[in-house]
Amino acid sequence: MPYLLFALSGLLGLVLGSFLNVVIYRLPRRESIVRPASHCPDCGTDIRWYDNIPVASWLMLRGRCRACGVRISVRYPVVETLTGIAFVLAMWRFGPSWPLLVAWAFIAAMMVIAFIDYDHMIIPNQIVLPGAVLGLLASVALHPQRWWVYVAGSLGAATFMFLLAMLWPGSMGPGDIKMALFMGAVLGAHVLVALFIAFLFGSIAGVYMMLVQGRSRKAKIPFGPYLAIGAVLAVFLGEMILTTYRNLYS
Numbered sequence: 025m026p027y028l029l030f031a032l033s034g035l036l037g038l039v040l041g042s043f044l045n046v047v048i049y050r051l052p053r054r055e056s057i058v059r060p061a062s063h064c065p066d067c068g069t070d071i072r073w074y075d076n077i078p079v080a081s082w083l084m085l086r087g088r089c090r091a092c093g094v095r096i097s098v099r100y101p102v103v104e105t106l107t108g109i110a111f112v113l114a115m116w117r118f119g120p121s122w123p124l125l126v127a128w129a130f131i132a133a134m135m136v137i138a139f140i141d142y143d144h145m146i147i148p149n150q151i152v153l154p155g156a157v158l159g160l161l162a163s164v165a166l167h168p169q170r171w172w173v174y175v176a177g178s179l180g181a182a183t184f185m186f187l188l189a190m191l192w193p194g195s196m197g198p199g200d201i202k203m204a205l206f207m208g209a210v211l212g213a214h215v216l217v218a219l220f221i222a223f224l225f226g227s228i229a230g231v232y233m234m235l236v237q238g239r240s241r242k243a244k245i246p247f248g249p250y251l252a253i254g255a256v257l258a259v260f261l262g263e264m265i266l267t268t269y270r271n272l273y274s
Contacts, residue, residue: 029120030112036128037111038078041104044132048103048139052146067092078104099139107135110256117260126162127259130155130210134252137203141248147199152206160209170212177215178208184219200247207255214262215255222247222254 043057049065050057062071069091075081082101089096110131118124133155141147156178163174181204189196208215226247233239258265 029115033111033115034108037108038104040111040128040132041107041135042076042078042100044107044135045100045103047136048143051136051148051150052140052144064089064091064094066094078108103135103139107132110135113260122162122166126159126166126210130159130259131256133206134255138249138252141199141246145197145244145246147197147203147248149199149202152199152202156202156206156209159206163210163212167212173212174209176208177212178205181205181208181215181219194242194244196247200251203248203251207251211255211258211262213266214258217262217265218251218254218258220254221257222250225253226250 046062047057060070062076063069064071067089069089072090075085075090079101082096082098085096087096087098088094111128114124114127114131118127133151137147137151160174160178164171167174182201185196185201185204189198189201204215204219207218211218226245229250230245233243233245234241
C-alpha cells in the first residue's frame with residue numbers, strides 16, 4: 025500500500041505539474057488559465073491529449089511541436105518532474121493526512137511563484153495574498169493549540185523582509201515581503217529555516233553571478249526562486265533542522 029500511495033502521489037504531481045506550466049505561462053500575461061485549451065504558443069495548434077502526457081509526450085516528440093516543429097522548452101518536463109518528486113516526498117513526510125494536502129498546495133504555489141518571478145521579476149498577488157489567508161486558516165485549524173506560532177511566523181517573516189527593504193533599498197521588493205507573509209502562515213516557526221536557506225542559496229548565486237558572469241553588484245536578481253526553494257526544503261527538513269539546532273545549543 026505505501027508504494028501505491030507513492031506512485032499515485034507522483035502521478036498526481038506530474039499531472040498537476042502540467043497544469044502549473046499553463047499557470048506559469050499565462051498568469052503574468054493576464055490570460056485565462058482555463059481557456060483556450062493547451063496549444064502551441066508559436067503556431068497556435070491545439071495540443072491533443074496524447075501529446076500532453078506529462079514528461080512522456082515531450083520525450084516522444086523530442087521536445088518539438090508535432091504541428092510546426094518549433095522547440096518546446098525543457099522547462100515543461102522539468103516542472104512536471106519536480107512537482108512529481110516533491111509530491112512523493114510530501115507523502116513520505118506526512119502520509120495520507122490533512123497536512124499532506126496543505127503541503128501539496130503550498131509546493132504547487134511555490135513552484136509557480138519561483139518560475140514566474142524568474143521570468144518576469146513578478147511575485148503574483150493572485151497567489152501570495154489568498155495563499156497567506158488560506159494557509160493561516162489551515163494552519164490554525166490543524167494546530168489549534170499553537171495557532172499563535174503561525175501568526176507570529178507570518179507577521180515576523182514579513183516584518184523582517186520589510187526591514188531589510190527599508191535598510192537596504194532595492195534589496196527586497198513588495199512581492200518578497202508578501203511571499204514571506206505566505207510562507208510564515210504555512211510554515212510557522214520553520215519559516216526561520218526557509219529564510220536561512222533562501223539567503224544562503226541567494227548569496228551563493230549572487231557571488232557566482234558576479235565572479236563568473238561578471239554581473240554588477242547592483243544588478244537586480246529575482247529572490248522569489250530562492251524563497252521558494254527555502255520554503256519547500258523547510259516543509260521536509262524544517263523540524264529536523266530546528267530540533268538539531270536546539271539540541272546543539274540547549
